Amino acid sequence: MSKLKMISSFFMIVSLSIFFHLNIFADEFMSELMSEFITEKEGECNKSSDIEKRFKNYYEKAADNGDANAQYYIGKLYYKGKGIEKDYKKAFEYLKKAAEQGHVDAQYYVGKLYYDGKGIEKDYKKAFEYLKKAADKGHIDAQYNLGFCYAEGKGIEEDFKKAFEYWKKAADSGNADAQYNIGCCYIGGLGVEKADQNKAFDYWMGAMGEGHVVAQNTLGKCYAEGVGCERNFNNAFNSFMMAANHDYADAQYNLAVCYIEGLGVEKDYKKAFKYLKKAADQGHTVAQNALGKCFLKGEGVEADFGKAFEYFKRAADQGYAYAQYNLGVCYIEGFGVEKADQRKAIEYWEKAANQGLDAAKEALKNQGIR
Numbered sequence: 001m002s003k004l005k006m007i008s009s010f011f012m013i014v015s016l017s018i019f020f021h022l023n024i025f026a027d028e029f030m031s032e033l034m035s036e037f038i039t040e041k042e043g044e045c046n047k048s049s050d051i052e053k054r055f056k057n058y059y060e061k062a063a064d065n066g067d068a069n070a071q072y073y074i075g076k077l078y079y080k081g082k083g084i085e086k087d088y089k090k091a092f093e094y095l096k097k098a099a100e101q102g103h104v105d106a107q108y109y110v111g112k113l114y115y116d117g118k119g120i121e122k123d124y125k126k127a128f129e130y131l132k133k134a135a136d137k138g139h140i141d142a143q144y145n146l147g148f149c150y151a152e153g154k155g156i157e158e159d160f161k162k163a164f165e166y167w168k169k170a171a172d173s174g175n176a177d178a179q180y181n182i183g184c185c186y187i188g189g190l191g192v193e194k195a196d197q198n199k200a201f202d203y204w205m206g207a208m209g210e211g212h213v214v215a216q217n218t219l220g221k222c223y224a225e226g227v228g229c230e231r232n233f234n235n236a237f238n239s240f241m242m243a244a245n246h247d248y249a250d251a252q253y254n255l256a257v258c259y260i261e262g263l264g265v266e267k268d269y270k271k272a273f274k275y276l277k278k279a280a281d282q283g284h285t286v287a288q289n290a291l292g293k294c295f296l297k298g299e300g301v302e303a304d305f306g307k308a309f310e311y312f313k314r315a316a317d318q319g320y321a322y323a324q325y326n327l328g329v330c331y332i333e334g335f336g337v338e339k340a341d342q343r344k345a346i347e348y349w350e351k352a353a354n355q356g357l358d359a360a361k362e363a364l365k366n367q368g369i370r
Helices: 003-014 049-064 068-080 088-100 103-114 123-134 140-152 158-171 176-188 196-210 213-224 233-244 249-261 269-280 286-297 307-318 319-334 340-355 360-368
Strands: none
Touching: 003 249, 049 068, 068 088, 068 103, 088 340, 103 123, 123 140, 123 158, 140 176, 158 360, 176 196, 196 213, 213 233, 213 249, 233 249, 233 269, 233 307, 249 286, 269 286, 286 307, 286 319, 307 319, 319 340, 319 360, 340 360
């Protein structure tokens, strides 16, 4: 895992203890070119494959005659599969011709193709080369992607100062993903002289203003814990709600915690259940475990041991220690299963104990295992 991903995960998991100590509810050059055409007769958009084909034929002739813009356009059509069948090899062929003539957008796409190994064998050094050409000409998306090359040491030696430099260029041009990454750099002190929570908060605010869903959720955590700002549970709740409304599972879980604990909103177990289920059904393990507890205790929903067992098992099978422990309890007590099963209980407690969960160790001790 890259250092950036580690620090982002660290912030999400550790920085807001208020959410995680709760074990009981234990988070272009015409990019759409020729996709729509205005008919003279009706003055309305007409998505006509015949028109697209005529434009394709026209640009192919120009491309074959060496026109860089035409080469880029045809390459982009093949890349996107717009009006023709998607073909990364042909996309690479045309885009590379344009890139060699200095076409900055083509250079960016050639870099992406090398990076992803689409239409050409994956080659991080080549990806870096073409992304840098485009980035140094001011291509914002190339600057953003080049930052990852430096951060992850792909095609170039790892260098967080350089990653920060290129992300900042993209961020200052309004790229929300870059703004979010700059915030992570400031939180973790990556590529900067020292960590700075206030600057992290400011960049995440910028990303949120561009509709960045992860930034919305992260800002909710900032407001909840007072990271880079004054603690404000109302703002935390509103930020989580923004991200949750975009089906972001971690925000849905955090919003449920707000409803459970009455943080920025009145306590409401039914609404908490609603958002836990949304997150759980997207595979959010902590929400699955929490939802299992709701079904087990009848909080926000009618008690249903079968459903409790189902959600505990979903999370347990993804390696979540608390769910493994709870599933063991279900097996030993016979909740949601035909009959109690000590062997199965011990199996899941062993899994949880091996992850360091004290409750599981104690359960095994009581069974005379440890």
